[in-house]
Amino acid sequence: MPRPGRNTYSDQKPPYSYISLTAMAIQSCPEKMLPLSEIYKFIMDRFPYYRENTQRWQNSLRHNLSFNDCFIKIPRRPDQPGKGSFWALHPSCGDMFENGSFLRRRKRFKVMASDPLAPSKPSDAAHYLQQQAKLRLSALAAGGTHLPQMSSYNLGVSQPSTFKHPFAIENIIAREYKMPGGLAFSTMQSMSAGYPLHNQLTTAWPHMYSTSVIDTAAPISMASSDYSAYGMPIKSLCHGGQTLPAIPVPIKPTPASVPGLSALPAHIPAFLSNSPQSLSPTSPQTATSQSSPATPSEALTNPASALQSVAVH
């Protein structure tokens, strides 16, 4: 059984579609909106695979941004000089990856005229999102650690303040993981709803599910120190203590992936290091209380430190 090496990622295409990669990039920044160049940068930083053939995949990515309604183009304000617009996720694009696969959505998100969440005009969405970004930046500037949540459209439909965008990293990583053999691990949300796997998993990874490790009441902070080496808000990784081994599922199981807790696809990104693989009971918990690993590859080989970063915050 091959173990993922330091360069595993450079060799394999990550099990994510361009849509999910783009969504990750957008969700990783406090403003929840990024210019195209920053999306490129995010992907290349995290996934060495995409440091090659840039023309090809960047063309595809641009195509996706334009083609898919789940992405919204937000014009730059006069005080935001630069090339190109910002891109954000449509707040009502729904849980497009609810089937657990980040390669293929169950259904393409399409803004319907009858959608109560749909803005009456496309510019409404852009304006709304820009206001949200402003609020976030204001909160940052004020030194606050409690940023306003990405709330729903101000269109008469309210959502709970705890609403997490389906593409938020915490949601992406906290998905049901269907093991190649058919065994499924459910999300903490599901487990808290009474799934029997809870006991098994808390036994297997007590350090993950112990609420004493993770401050469930901690507000999500966007201070720079709260970001892991992968640009992910660390606290997002433990969304309300709901840290779960949820792994995106390649449509085609890779040779490295075999059924079993310690045999997961080798190309799972390090920022999803709260996976069974990294958190297997046999994994050495040698992490110190220092910050997250310097490089994604380091986290890949030392996932425990990444977890520690999550746990101590």
Next chain:
DNA sequence: TTCTGTTTAGCCAACT
């Protein structure tokens, strides 16, 4: 000139 954004088309694979 380069980058960004849009659109069309074809192919392939997963899903129903």
Next chain:
DNA sequence: AGTTGGCTAAACAGAA
């Protein structure tokens, strides 16, 4: 088998 979604290529226009 038909449908749908994702990837790739390409052409084109507009902005920086």
